[in-house]
Amino acid sequence: QLQLQESGPGLVRPSATLTLTCSVSGASVNSDSDYWSWIRQPPGKGLEWIGYIYYSQTTNYHPSLNSRVTISIDKSKNQFFLELTSVTAADTAIYFCAREMAGFDHWGQGILVTVSS
């Protein structure tokens, strides 16, 4: 059974770098059939797709975040990562990792990241 689990700090200082890990079990991030994505949801608001990484290391990011975001992958640990630089209060959100096939069919439980001094 595929499971995803986000981990990382719950509080990040303004202008710092947010780094999150998604640990995958029950499937391989080295699969050529899956895309591994990050999605976020500000409290009480809608969902925003951040970007994905494919097993080949190909990435695709939301244009509004493109200059600040990096998604990477560690096949040996079956994990993928989100790095978001120069964070502001507007980056406060629940961050989800998810697998995409046709739609996002498996999600982590989400992690709330608050940007505050």
Next chain:
Amino acid sequence: DIQMTQSPSTLSASVGDKVTITCRASQNIDAWMAWYQQKPGKAPKLLMYKASSLENGVPSRFSGSGSGTEFTLTISNLQPDDFATYHCQQYDSYPWTFGQGTKVESK
């Protein structure tokens, strides 16, 4: 970016009702539409993909239709477990975008 507009934002209904949620895309997305259900404090759950394909394990009272720019999610015979927020999402053109959500609440 493709804008996704859901209506209504909130819907009040009773158990046993038939409920319809609409999602409009700002440009043609063919049938590249997904629907999700989200409960408070939980991750979204995929209900439908490719506009009308039911995800494995999702009850058959959920159905989806539409193509191009107008889509609907219908819940027939609303059950207590169905009170939640529903999101549409297009996956025709990057960046993938979501609607703002429709909250289905108890009347």
